[in-house]
Amino acid sequence: MLRALEIRDMVIIDRLDLAFQPGLNVLTGETGAGKSILLDALGFVLGWRGRAEVVRQGADRAEVTALFDLPAGHPARAILTEAGWDDTDELILRRTASPDGRKQAWVNDRRAGAEVLRALADHLIELHGQQDDRGLLDVKMHRQLLDQFAVAEPLLAEVRAAWTDLRRLSQRAASLAAERAALAAEEDFLRHAVAELQKLEPQTGEEQELDTARRLMQAAARIGDDISRARQAISSDGAEGLVANAIRWLDDAAGQAEGRLDSALDALARALDALGEAEQGIETCLDALSFDPMRLEQIEERLFAIRALARKHNVLADELPVLAETLAGRLNDLDSAEAQDAELAAALSTAQKAYDAAATRLTALRQREGARLATMIEAELAPLRMERARFFVEIAPASRGPDGMDEVTFIAATNPGAPAGPLSKVASGGELSRFLLALKVCLTKDQTGLTMIFDEIDRGVGGGTADAVGRRLRALAEGGQVLVVTHSPQVAALGAHHWRVEKHVTDGVTTSRVVPLDEDARVEEIARMLSREPVSEAMRIAARELMAAGR
Incomplete structure (x- = not known):
């Protein structure tokens, strides 16, 4: 309070x-x-x-x-x-x-x-303002008012959850249908592109490797002769043989030179070792540069094929493996569409049944509570001097939605023999106020x-x-x-x-x-309300009579 x-x-x-x-x-x-x-x-x-x-x-x-x-x-x-x-x-x-x-x-x-x-x-507070009867005239509010009376919130929550699932699956189905149409339109391209990519099987980093090998082979053809001549120059037929001869000649003379050739012999020995290392390095390089001319042709053919395919799809060569995987996935989606559609259709059917079951229970609750609300409102109208008025809660089928499948309309007949109709058409301003009071009394009953x-x-x-x-x-x-x-x-x-x-x-x-x-001031105020003019003694008497009748 x-x-x-x-x-x-x-x-x-x-x-x-x-x-x-x-x-x-x-x-x-x-x-x-x-x-x-x-x-x-x-x-x-x-x-x-x-x-x-x-x-x-x-x-x-x-x-x-x-x-x-x-x-x-x-x-x-x-x-x-x-x-x-x-x-x-x-x-x-x-x-x-x-x-x-x-x-x-x-x-x-x-x-x-x-x-x-x-x-x-x-x-704490239930406020009924001057705008409430406009809500009573708004048919969109009637379902909400009935659900409040019926304490339908738990069932409403179930219907809304089922509706959310149904909408989600329906939107997914529509989205998949659009995807299917787009995929079907490019099916020929997908099948050709996937087959082409799978046949070539490009690998990440492969273009760089092929380009490096190609440049090395091309360089080998240009420098191979010079490297061979250099090997010949330092081999046993060249510098190495001459140094070996010099060592042999000096070694024969060293015994009679009293040690004056020792340093020279040591230097020549080191030179001979260095020439051996140089020759080994040259031979290793020559081995690396040796190639089969057919291999160069194969490398160039694959390198050019990879680059051509990258240009065709407007991607980098290293992006081709990812592209192949993506296009293959889209093609797989197209090929598996029938199975996916069947699975989605089953889920949609289950969601539809769950929604319909919950919405049907909500409709039954509204019908039952609507009849009870009508009876209660008519009972409330009697002491409000509308004992002959009739009140109905009309529940008609409506399109499926988050709040069920019902359209609720409050219908009334204010006089015997008069046709029933929506409150907005059959009730006067004073009658609306009394309908509103009766409704509010029923809504706050518990x-x-x-x-x-x-x-x-x-x-x-x-x-x-x-x-x-x-x-x-x-x-x-x-x-x-x-x-x-x-x-x-x-x-x-x-x-x-x-x-x-x-x-x-x-x-x-x-x-x-x-x-x-206080009592006297109330008399003056009610007298003022009765007369709307300067208060007379007659109005005071009338005010007292009203107050006495109300006790």
């Missing part, structure tokens, strides 16, 4: 402290006095979206604080516990806004995000600890009908709390607690305040 609401520097409210009570609380006042600002302030502290500029002109910030009692078992307690707050009998919500649009919120003096406020708000707020739910009705609306609101408030903003004296007279919203202009500054009314 909402116990207190404190507002500071919001729009035209400078300072306001309200202490609400159980039962039916009524707020009255002239049009434009600021009643809607009160609702805006409550919505602001609960994290609802509202007007962008809320800070009173000249103020540093706007601040709204709401105090709620949480009885044992109240669903808001579970939200607090899950979010890390202590379980408590009292809940204090506070939210501020600065002129630059920044907002901050606290739950029991701990910082909180707007999502926590909104989660709590779902179990919610406990909820404060219900009605913003001018009685518009378009007067006299006995307004009295009937007020009595239904008072009955709804028994054991709970209802706040109603009203211009109807009949509704105001039935309130257990009454506040008047007033607007004042002081030194050119407009402010709004809310005044709690």
Whole structure:
């Protein structure tokens, strides 16, 4: 239950402290006095979206604080516990806004995000504003309202999950079909290209190896003769033989030279060794340069084939193996399409059956709960002086979608013998208000600890009908709390607690305040609402009679 609401520097409210009570609380006042600002302030502290500029002109910030009692078992307690707050009998919500649009919120003096406020708000306040009947006229909202009444969320979640799977598989099937068409269009190219690449079997780095071998062979043809002559020059028939002869001659003479030839002999020995090493190196080079002319022709033929194929596919030669693998994969996809399509078709069939089964269960739930909702609403219409009205929930087949296969429409007949039709065509403004009240009562039937707020739910009705609306609101408030903003004296007279919203202009500054009314002040206010003119004693008497009749 909402116990207190404190507002500071919001729009035209400078300072306001309200202490609400159980039962039916009524707020009255002239049009434009600021009643809607009160609702805006409550919505602001609960994290609802509202007007962008809320800070009173000249103020540093706007601040709204709401105090709620949480009885044992109240669903808001579970939200607090899950979010890390202590379980408590009292809940204090506070939210501020600065002129630059920044907002901050606290739950029991701990910082909180707007999502926590909104989660709590779902179990604290049920607000029925002046725009709700437009939602009642919007056929698109009827299915959502029925699902709320039927508590269909678990089954809806199952249907939506099945729909997601079905959509994913359907999109995959469409994508594969497009891929198949593209592959089929290039099938001849793929088969020729894959066969050509597989026949050549190019390897990464092969072009470089072939080019190096080719250049070496070409060089060998040019330098081979010079290298052979060099080997001949240092061989046993050349320098090596001459050095060997010199060593032999000097060795014969060394015995008579008294050691003067020793160094020369050592040098010649080293030279002979060096010539041997040089000859070995030359022979190794000649062995490496020796090649079969046919091998050069084969290398050139393969090198040119690889380069030609790379140019053909506009890739580097080293990218040909990857290209071969890619094209072979695409061709394999084309060749295995039939098997893939069969597998996908089986998955699609399974997903379709799962969706249809869940959607069929949802349809059955809607049909069953739709009939129950119609019965309950008709029962609620009777005390609202629409006892002859009929209400139907029409459920028609619709295209498959994430919310099932049903189209839900609220149908009504407001008078005996009159044809039934959509609410937008058969109900007047006052009748819509009563249909809305009946619907809201049914939708909140199982919610406990909820404060219900009605913003001018009685518009378009007067006299006995307004009295009937007020009595239904008072009955709804028994054991709970209802706040109603009203211009109807009949509704105001039935309130257990009454506040008047007033607007004042002081030194050119407009402010709004809310005044709690005692018995005498209530008489004056209800008399004003009855007359719309300066209050006369006759109006005061009428006001007292209304209040007495409501007791």
